[in-house]
Amino acid sequence: MLRRELALALRTLPFLDARADAPEGYVQLTTKPALKLLVWQPDALEWIFRSDHRLDHPGSRSMRPVLGPKSLLWLDGPRYEAYRRLLGPQLGARRLGDYHSLIEEAADRAVTELTPGTVFALPEWTRRVTLDIAGRILLGNVENGVLDAFTTWLDRALGSPYRSLLYRAFKGGLPRSEAWLDRELVRSARATAPPALASLLVAPGNPLGAIDDDELRDQIVSLLFAGHETTASATAWTLYWLDRHDRLRHDVLTELSSTTDSGADAKAVPLLQATVQESLRITPPVPAAGNRTLPEATELLGRTLPRGSVVSPSIYLAHRQPDYFPAPQRFDPGRFLGTRPLPQRYLPFGGGSRHCLGSQLGQLEVRIITATLLRRRVLRCVNPSAGVPTVRGHAMAPSGRLRMEVTACHD
Template identity: 45%
Template sequence: MNRQELRLALRMIPFLNELDGDAHGVLQLREKRWLVWHPDVVASLWRNDRTLGHPKSRTLSPLLGNGSMLWMDGPEHAEYRRFIGPALRGRNLVRYEEIIHELVGRTIEELRPGDRVGLAEWTRKLTLRVVGRIVLGVDDDVLLQAFSKWLDRRLGNRARTLAHRFLGRGVPRFDDEVDRMLLDRARNAEPPALAALLPPTNLRDQLVSLLFAGHETTAGATAWTFYWLDRNPELCEEIQAGDEELLTATIMESLRLCPPATLAGNRSTPTGLVLTPSIYLAHRRKESFPDPKSFDPHRFLGKRPPSSHFFPFGGGVRHCLGMDLALLEIRLIVTALLRRRQVRCLRPRSCAPQLRGAAMAPPPGLAMVTTCRP
């Protein structure tokens, strides 16, 4: 690992900020690895994605397992997406909407007026409850708390992530008790729980991947949306009045400025070249988004940027299967909390992002206080 790669690994956000404004949109990290964010390069990757390889993440593969759907390629990957994709979109979203309403309502009721609650911690707890119900078919807070603690031990802050990545040397970092509880619950699941639809091969890896991918980035996106609404009270008032189009645009603008995933995985060519699309830098190109550092949801009203400019959920054949579910979840959480509570963020200006792996969330110090609405 050379100096450029080390800087990306150790100080990712400051390193990316130094590249902000570079119109070339490509940076050589080492002889055969490039960081890319120019729309033309990204568009070419998306077009040719079926012919490219998708190397495992050195940070996540020891946690999620080598059998995770995130590392599948070729026919195996295509078959998995055909198998699980329909359960995460279309008419199935109506059923999930009922689940989200129920769990959001319960979690909001647990907020005692006046309490200070870590914003990112609260959204992670809620989104893990939601994906836990969807995947396992039942509520199991004991299991989900154990799963959350296991993740925190590995990814809870940047120091833990780096220690896990560089000192673990790719050795699996499973938790036998968490895995046992997950498998026991999954083997007793009945449709429409996703666990009942999964093939038995690599079941543990698929369960962990669904729980991790199904809550971590959604939680970050939800927390960032609340952060920006707190910074823009007039916008918040319009959304509280029922402007759903503006709410969707606000979520999109939050995903642009604060993408919960900073990178869109790796792509490898037959010659051994590895290309890593940077979501963070692509979203801040002034050529794609005028005045890119300003928070302006109106840029998304009635407009849909090309997928080579705006790709918070990745792209190509690896775009996130749960995108529609995630957007539905964010909308319902924001709407329900604003309707039932008055929300205020504490110290919003000191909000340096926290990385959990390559996922970007508000720091633990960003707390919210809620009061009951009259």
């Protein structure tokens, strides 16, 4: 069964596409050392998310060395709940208004640099914009050199699935960030003041208690990574799909011309929001929603799964079921106009107790960046054949070769 895990790692999308029609709604990946299943059957997903607080979350073997063993992404129990209680309210709907101007300013700065005739790598550009935003929300005005070094390290670790596999096979795992970068991130975090999120982690009397430098490093790296990588992919995919559909792009531009809203209010730009949601469906930034370990023998998927079995919800395959999403290969934002999909059918941000804390913030960023770019620039995809999904760590981004050309300005 190791062969299937290897195929999933190296040829992720062909592997998944070949199993999209499997009637049982799961595929068995391994039997040893534990049974591991990739699952997209709706009733099973509903059970997993409903029971999530009782399951263990071992995390990713490949990403654990990168983000660190103390990352909140792998934590369970009271410590994990304490992090969610501390950070969740700061990223929820009631606080989104606090970030509008920060996101708008970052989008404006990035778009201003795109002059007519500029040809740029779309995934690289969106990662730069969203990392700027994540850095400011988390650390305040962190020095650009620190974020540049952070990007260089992630590109080295995650930029190629084959290189990542070689790191794991011959060097004991993906490369950890250099010691000097860790020190700078920790120093920046301890120097923050409100409203920067990191200030909550180091504030005296916070519900987490004292956090040592190792744990703080792991949380800052995890929040920077999770706070920009998937949002960058979602933004790049949204812009790519708009380029591929002229009528849709025209209708979104018409919608934007009818309002002065920056894209911050999803209700003011329903077609743009539906476009973002459809982009998250057909090209989800993360194809799987993390591992869950069963603490006891469980009846699931029409069989008895032994204690210690690992189940991993497949976002990618859940989003490609024609009984819920007719013609699932077709890009159609109309699926999301006036409807609210079931969480076991549409899960771009995972679900259960591990549902992404930044899901609403991420969509807010995608809308504002996309609206800013469409209003101020006219783009043309130079090489649309490069608009193919590639695996970047555990994320799914457009190929790094995908390029856009700025053909006109509206400034």
